[in-house]
Amino acid sequence: MVEDDLRERVARFVTAEVMPCEPVLDAGGPAAAAALGGLRDRARAEGLWALPLPRELGGGGLPLRAYAALAEAEGASDHGPAALGSAPLLDVTMLSRHTGPRVRAEHLRDLVAGRTRSCFAMTEPDVPGTDPTLTATRAERLAGGGWLVTGRKWFTSGAADAGLVTVLARTGGAPGDRAGLSLLLVPTRSPGFRVVRELPVFGASGQYEIALDRVEVPGDQLLGEPGAALAVVGERLQLGRVLRCLRWLGQAQRAFDLLCHRAATRAGSQGPLGDHQLVQQHVFDALLALRTTRPLVHEAVALIDAGRDARTEVGLAKVAAARMLQRVTDSAIQIHGAAGLGPDTPLPALFRTGRAARVLDGPDELHITSVARRVLRGYGTGAAGPG
Template identity: 80%
Template structure:
């Protein structure tokens, strides 16, 4: 129910409805996070200080870590409830980090699959923001869509611990992370399905190093890392040791859906900038808003937003219910990535040269839209896998075609 009470806004204040909470988050991102984007984008000490200040402000506003477990210091919102807020939070790439929800994937994964020691040692720090984590799956020379080709190795020692060696790249936030979850092969050879495992690796361990930063279309935050016989405790293995692909798939479904929600927020931001420009600027032939071609940009962008949002929330509903959401996540991921690029491109076109310069967020949003078509699997992967899954439902003898 839209206005049901879902979360407190402070330790001694009453619960508020979804609409009010969403507006509080939107206002925080608009007035606090977005003005800090140039500093946050640059990285370094000033960015760290700015992020710490934003996090303190989010805590004071009762907006900290809303989808993380209440018993660990989070807001305790269910994924379904948080999804209604994630679009507003994700209007800035820095929103999730500033508001404490960026750890949701790692907290969920470690809660479900971590050993008692891992949960006790790391979860509270991840929720509080005292610890940062990252996820390392993709390797140089190996398609990120082919985990069975993983070359990173984990060697079992006689004492039950592991020695992990290999290289990973496009690992988000690795330079500042305290923990990295690493996909490695414990046995067999590529492309065997068996013999893959996920390990939680403290980045302060001997043998771990950041090789280099990998700017993405000029943006910072991605890194190549190396592990050279890094000692990993036995109880830092996730799951039972043979279920790495299932754990990774669970994480990817949630992660892709979260990205889609945040891309909706960023596209809405670009749409608002476009409409404001059209309404307030003009030339010798009158206001831009009166030009049919500008109206076409507005219409097409609005149509893309309105048709993509239900797809994303259909995926949310299935994930929240614990149902198979592979088809819905694939549809949402491709639609949301295309939508973000399309809406931002229209906004740039309406701005003209101003849309290419540093005075608006449009270049950054457009860069995010282009990268979105590759992140978490390229469009082509999702198109072929969804189509193949649908077509299997229509094969001879199968009388139960899937939704679609």
């Protein structure tokens, strides 16, 4: 099948081209930028560039459900989506659906081509990230129809290299109101925009705190209707979370492969590690976690691709995939022993991703309570379940 061939080609590219560059890419700076540029050129040459992005914008045009298997292969490396041009899928989708013709014409092709990067700024210092209605960033309407944005955001992924940032701000109402929140597309070159500091996550780079000091934004750079941001945010978060789950599956598969290779090839005085029942228990538990999580994630993908409500399925998948990645990687580290703690394998980075995944993009507790309440409401109305 064509999709199977594409998946195999993507997997080979990530393994042979991207993974060997990970130390340079992780370090950042000019050397990382040069390495990433070279990877992107090779991805284009091999016909693997931007596979899930719209064909009319220069992408491969794959629908979400067809892309899902490729996303696992890409996601085996944190740098896979950027190297293969699929990283802007979420922002391109949101801008395509919720902005006007001028904004789409100005930005979409640059995003798909990799000439511009984008990021999303929602959470703020000292504001509970699980309650966006308490957003303190404000946008005031200007006489000419534009907006003046003031506030501070943090844990904004990739802000230092982004040309555009989508900012959640209050344009009306009071803190706690669901109405009155809007999304604005802010060019990072705008006067008053500033990267305050990097926020390493367990020592890894990529997250930033940003400040907006009376940043002027054109009036047509809203996503959706003024004051109705939460509907767009909900749509964005569903798609974003399921994309991350797919990538976590790819990273967990990578950790599982390392676990099994170590168990099968490492021998002690009593024979191969894999002959020990406790090691076999790690293999079994890791495989069970992978095999039971994958269907949950792909069920959420199918619902989103069909345009159906996937909130319950995404919540289940997000919690399961984050836990699964942490569990599988932990087993792989245990079987590697001291070697699993050092710089010679990707296991510390994979474990860090798994642990951070249980907090970032909605902590486990948020998804657990949201799913449980939705299920119980279904029973409370006399239905047989949540629907």
